[in-house]
Amino acid sequence: MTHHYETFGIEFDDTNLMGPNAIKLAEEVCRHLDLQPGMKVLDLACGTALSSLFLAKQYGVTVFATDLWISPTENYQRVVEAGLEDLVYPIYSEAHSLPYADEFFDAIVCFDAYQYFGSDERYLNDYLIKLLKPNGQIGLAIPGFSHEMSDEEIRQCGENCSGPDDLLGFHTSQWWQELWGRIRAVKDVETFELACSDDAWEDWIGSLNPIGQEDTDFFRNTDALITIGLIARRS
Numbered sequence: 001m002t003h004h005y006e007t008f009g010i011e012f013d014d015t016n017l018m019g020p021n022a023i024k025l026a027e028e029v030c031r032h033l034d035l036q037p038g039m040k041v042l043d044l045a046c047g048t049a050l051s052s053l054f055l056a057k058q059y060g061v062t063v064f065a066t067d068l069w070i071s072p073t074e075n076y077q078r079v080v081e082a083g084l085e086d087l088v089y090p091i092y093s094e095a096h097s098l099p100y101a102d103e104f105f106d107a108i109v110c111f112d113a114y115q116y117f118g119s120d121e122r123y124l125n126d127y128l129i130k131l132l133k134p135n136g137q138i139g140l141a142i143p144g145f146s147h148e149m150s151d152e153e154i155r156q157c158g159e160n161c162s163g164p165d166d167l168l169g170f171h172t173s174q175w176w177q178e179l180w181g182r183i184r185a186v187k188d189v190e191t192f193e194l195a196c197s198d199d200a201w202e203d204w205i206g207s208l209n210p211i212g213q214e215d216t217d218f219f220r221n222t223d224a225l226i227t228i229g230l231i232a233r234r235s
């Protein structure tokens with residue numbers, strides 16, 4: 001039987017999870033941001049938009065729920081069901097061709113996806129940052145490891161994982177701190193380990209999503225798996 005979740009007034013089931021529970025990741029990361037009603041927020045690579053619904057419901061912000069793999073029509077149905085169509089706008093876009101004006105957003109958030117396109121500092125520096133207002137906020141949750149591993153070690157520990165190649169993009173919080181520390185376009189960079197990480201991953205592997213079930217051995221046998229919170233502001 002499908003698991004049914006109800007968190008912060010948002011109802012969803014297993015089929016909506018695409019990895020560690022996005023609402024739990026968003027809840028913890030957003031506690032470090034100052035989000036006010038009326039602010040415009042980019043939820044980059046939002047997947048099924050669970051985090052976008054959370055942001056709108058919890059903070060009254062306007063969310064541009066942007067994703068590549070999940071259709072905006074599917075996300076819009078979820079938005080309407082949640083009664084949030086005045087606050088959440090589903091948009092289809094690849095992360096390098098976002099259809100937004102420079103300095104449009106008060107905040108940019110991204111949960112369990114930044115590692116797919118953001119490990120090269122040029123993505124932030126040369127592209128993403130310009131969409132944010134000066135002093136605008138960034139909040140990310142990025143899966144990673146508690147210590148750096150060689151590609152060989154990563155391959156071994158990821159043998160049973162659903163996306164072994166994805167793990168090659170996993171790093172430590174120190175790695176992200178150093179990378180972002182070099183980028184002049186941002187300031188007040190802080191990284192930390194999310195306390196909800198194991199819980200969020202348990203929801204994923206306990207879900208009926210076959211990809212989540214494939215990740216069970218990997219999750220159970222890898223002590224090093226963490227989720228990194230990253231907070232910063234545009235300079």
Ligand SMILES: C[S@@+](CC[C@H](N)C(=O)[O-])C[C@H]1O[C@@H](n2cnc3c(N)ncnc32)[C@H](O)[C@@H]1O
Binds near residue numbers: 018021045113
């Ligand atoms: C593991 S899912 C996470 C989705 C959601 N943020 C969550 O936490 O449930 C990764 C998401 O990244 C998006 N993604 C991957 N590469 C992307 C790219 N180049 N541009 C835009 N989105 C991308 C996919 O569409 C997918 O929905």
